[in-house]
Amino acid sequence: MDTELRDRVVLVTGASSGIGAATARAFGREGARVAITYRSSRDKAEKVAAEVEAAGGQAYVVRLDLEDLPSVARAVEAVAGHWGDVEVLVANAVRWGGDAPPEPGVRFEDVPLKEWEAMINANLVGAAASVSAVLPGMRAKGWGRIVLISSGVAEEGLPGPGPYGTAKSGLYGLARSLAWNGGRDGILVNVVAPRLHPDREPPARPGVRRRGADRRDAHPQALRRRRRGQDRGVPGLGRQRQSDGRADQGRLLRRARSAPRRLARGRGGQASEWAMRSATASASIWCPVSWQRFSW
Template sequence: MDLGLAGRSVLITGGSGGLGGTMAQVFAAEGARVALTYHRNKDAASAVVETVEKGGGQALALPYDLGDEESIRSATDAVTSAWGGIDVLVVNASPARGPDEHRGPFETVPPEQWRAQLREEVEGAFHTVQAVLPGMKARGWGRIVLMSASIVNRGMRGEEAYVASKAALHGLNRTLATELVGHGILSNAVAPGPTVTANLLPKVPPEIRATLAGLSPAEIQSVLNERIPHLRFGLPEDVANVVAFLGSDANRHVTGSVVNVAGGH
């Protein structure tokens, strides 16, 4: 299927990680120009750019801070300056979460941690979408994909702030879809389940993690699916392929949806 992405300009926030980097490569393989942002890991973002360019594509890596409106505006302006606008926006960045972050009972969650998660996740999405909309409206075409998580559907102990902030994106998505459909702009959310990335592995029980050293992502997926059968683990490309379709011209009638890419979980 031709997704009609050749020559389109794509901005993927949080593009230096395993999932964001895979999205960048999938979009680039379809002929899109890809800008990806990073917060701290410039080297990882540069490695994704190098991979895209080796494949004959065009890519940019840009600094971006969810909690800084000026940083968001600088990143979106840089893409517009380089390529004339942003056709596809994938809001993938989430607040950084440290190993010492509190995950105890809900009544003991520090208010500042709660506020930081919701502020950066929700306001970061707000400012980023707001920055790209004038250009999309002027061109009469645009695709927005907000990255959520499947645990919004079931909740998770100790993750109340994270789940609440991702759930807020569902409401934003539905409202954007209603408001923008007359402008040729479609908005959707994607909710991945457990996916084999570097961020997942520290959460795997130590007795299982020890068996994963040196394995490929597909081999890790197979081991985890066997050892933790109540979950179904996906690969980054499982998610990235869905995002690319929703962000493409091939998608002409899906908007306001939350697409679960979670192996039925």
């Protein structure tokens, strides 16, 4: 299948490891020119760049730090100077607040408001800054693809603090607004939400206060029950919508296909065409923690 990605300029943020690295390698296999960003691990980014080139793509390594917003614009400018305007953005970079994912055992009220501010500024405002930096070039070309990497935590939640899940939830609102705003210019937007694996827990962080270890240990079992439809919710919530990744993906894709027809019904001409494009662009895709190919 021709994905039309050969020689496209792709920027994958946070691509020195994990999902970002796998995404960069996947674009490399499609023959794309892949810009790989890192915050502190340039050696890891260079290794991923070599793998991208071995897979058949071109690679370029550049530093980007979500907590240093000017660095976002500098990274995009560097890529544009090297290859031209960014045509595909995968906003994958994330601020954990430490060297590991959020610690579920921390009580909500024990999280300093400064941590809320830092987490949301990096993971939500940082993503918005990345999008803002690439949009002018995409609009000028009349073509662009933006993928925002959210998290299953945005819907399933996590025992303990909420800054990370709250920031990732905000990407859905960003995508919906951007789809309407950019759809008329040929820019399509998707949200990909990798889900927590029920058999894996993030390592505990030294020095972090933990409460309710028994609740933390029960979290994988709770995830399994909810995904099988055996749990009506979690304590403290009156109602909780259940979710299965594959079912969600099918439902959302069906909605994406039917939404343009619903919006375009009774309309004509340019307004109808814009409605179709922007509605299609607002589809969200849920997937497990692995890269999935989907239509561009």
